[in-house]
Amino acid sequence: xxxxxxxxxxxxxxxxxxxxxxxxxxxxxxxxxxxxxxxxxxxxxxxxxxxxxxxxxxxxxxxxxxxxxxxxxxxxxxxxxxxxxxxxxxxxxxxxxxxxxxxxxxxxxxxxxxxxxxxxxxxxxxxxxxxxxxxxxxxxxxxxxxxxxxxxxxxxxxxxxxxxxxxxxxxxxxxxxxxxxxxxxxxxxxxxxxxxxxxxxxxxxxxxxxxxxxxxxxxxxxxx
Numbered sequence: 001x002x003x004x005x006x007x008x009x010x011x012x013x014x015x016x017x018x019x020x021x022x023x024x025x026x027x028x029x030x031x032x033x034x035x036x037x038x039x040x041x042x043x044x045x046x047x048x049x050x051x052x053x054x055x056x057x058x059x060x061x062x063x064x065x066x067x068x069x070x071x072x073x074x075x076x077x078x079x080x081x082x083x084x085x086x087x088x089x090x091x092x093x094x095x096x097x098x099x100x101x102x103x104x105x106x107x108x109x110x111x112x113x114x115x116x117x118x119x120x121x122x123x124x125x126x127x128x129x130x131x132x133x134x135x136x137x138x139x140x141x142x143x144x145x146x147x148x149x150x151x152x153x154x155x156x157x158x159x160x161x162x163x164x165x166x167x168x169x170x171x172x173x174x175x176x177x178x179x180x181x182x183x184x185x186x187x188x189x190x191x192x193x194x195x196x197x198x199x200x201x202x203x204x205x206x207x208x209x210x211x212x213x214x215x216x217x218x219x220x221x222x223x224x
Contacts, residue, residue, distance in 0.1 A: 001034040002042075002071070004089055005057025008188050011181065018055040021176035022087075025215040030222070038067055042074050051083035051222050054090025056174065060104065060139055061089065061096045072097035079167060083222055086170035092139055094170045095162065101143035107156060109193055110135040111186060112201030113209060114173060116152040116160045122169075124220035131210040133173035134182045136189075140172070169221055175214035179205040 001019040006012055015021065019034040026032075033049075035041040038057065043049060054075070059065060075084065075097040086094040092102040114135045118128065131152065141159040144150070152161025152171065160172045177185070183202045190198045 001032050002037045002052050002054045002090070003034050004037050004055050004067075004071070004093070005059060007181075007185065011184055011188065014184075015178075015181045018176065021178075021181075022053060022055065025176045025211065026219050026222075027215070029219070037071050038065075040067060042070060045074065045077040045081075049082065051085065052078065053085040053218075054087070054093050056088035056090065056136075059089065061092045061102050079164075084164075084168035084170075085218055085222070086168070087176065088137055088172060088174055089139075091162065091170035091172050092141055094164075094168055095141040095145050095148065095159075098145035098148070098164065100141055100145035100148065102139055103142050104138050105140040105142070107140070108138065109197060110137050110140075110156050110172075111193065111197060112182075112204035113207055114154055114156065116154050116157070116173065118151065118161075119153050120149055120151045120163070122151060122163055122217075122221070124217050124224055126213070126217075128210070128213060131214055132208065133171075133175055133210055133214060134177045134179075134205065135173045136177070136182070136185065137172060166224065169218070171214065175211045175218070178211070179209065 003019055006017050096102050115130050117130045148162045151163045157172050162170050182205055186198050186201045
């Protein structure tokens with residue numbers, strides 16, 4: 001786990017940090033040491049680790065932070081040698097590191113349960129035509145890096161899921177966010193969100209989600 005941020009402290013006490021959420025999502029069968037990248041920790045490129053998952057973060061990949069470029073360099077150094085997965089910030093980080101472009105979108109916030117159509121089917125996917133997952137972002141990938149293919153999309157987020165051959169995959173939404181955590185997070189961020197949008201986001205969480213399905217897909221990708 002390449003940890004690039006943390007939930008608000010109050011929520012972390014109840015729900016754990018992002019690596020713990022991903023560990024619950026992926027289930028048994030994975031050993032996942034955590035490197036706190038936003039605190040300056042990175043593994044050696046030749047470390048005996050088979051895959052890396054880049055978590056979400058409140059930071060933007062374009063921010064002038066001392067750990068952003070070392071992370072990008074690390075991802076480039078292990079591309080093709082280790083399996084890579086990115087979620088939210090991690091999705092954007094892989095895209096930027098590999099030559100794409102990420103911006104704070106003029107569309108504003110994408111929050112709440114969203115439908116993402118599957119636009120290309122990968123071997124580790126099942127036959128579902130779409131997945132319903134929670135979004136919480138302003139930034140978006142707006143230019144694809146060379147070699148990336150769009151595998152999931154919505155009208156609001158056209159580049160919601162990307163695949164880089166069998167080397168790397170990434171998703172803008174959060175399969176690791178359970179509904180109770182998402183509701184608490186949106187309430188925590190209510191001052192930053194338009195009131196109606198925050199309310200609609202919380203209300204949307206009562207519908208069924210595909211967290212477990214995407215967790216299985218990621219697990220199959222990592223084992224492939």
